[in-house]
Amino acid sequence: MDAASHEAWPVKRLAELSDVTEAHFARSFRQAFGIPPHRYLLTRRIEQASTLLRDTEHPITEIAFATGWESLGTFGRTFHDITGKSPSALRREARATTQQLDRVPACLLKAAQRPDLVTAVSEKRRRLADGTNQPSIKEV
Template identity: 70%
Template sequence: MSTKLQTPSSPSPEVLRRLLRAKDRMDAASHEAWPVARLASVSGVSEAHFSRSFRQAFGLPPHRYLLTRRIERAKLLLRETALPITEIAFQTGWASLGTFGRVFRDVTGESPGELREREQLAALVHDFGRMPGCLLSAAQRPDLTTAVSEKRRNGEAETMNSIDNTTTKEKRR
């Protein structure tokens, strides 16, 4: 008797509709807390099934998807308002300014203040007023296919490697 390896298939249309319901809720209120238990209850499936099916259907775990939406909204507010960065952090669902700043930098490569300054300078050069906001947001959506903590570890490893290489070169002299 041979056993076949089963490849993960895409969620059924019914489950996909349920996942989209939860995804729409996250989109509409990304500033709120969305633990997996809450998302699973919105979609009417178990927590484990929700997490597995969400990742399978959308390519990201629910938490990373929520992070992309929060960062995307924060970038919009930084670009288009004069709100203080602290207010933007709280409006986009972050409980602390420090966490917001750290995750924002990890995802975008620059601090919220640096992004705001760069975007203000770019606004003087380019006229994005004619481009629909949905297209602009989609084009600037952060890529979170890698966990934020993994990106940070990889960045630290690269920094340590460059320090080690510099030290090795100095010892040779």
């Protein structure tokens, strides 16, 4: 999934590649990584898109499709739900702070910028609608 995060990775495909049942794969994956396979894939796609937004001049639409999104609207909404910023806002902020981060090792930057997907996007939306959005451990 990491090497080809732009591809579709339904649990059925992952289970077939692992030669186990779908239920067993999903359960084992969650045990190993702490999140379901779909959220893990979203994390990788958002990380890749964030990197491309910061480091390239590619149009946002091109980045969305290159990182596996089938719809620009879905990409923008999910990106905002996870990062708290629109893709264009992230790009603007990254350009404003690029010079300050030139001396920080890339591995530390990537870890610090990794999206927090412990809570599902739909759960975050529900909490926001109810006015009960609790900060995640990462935000505290």
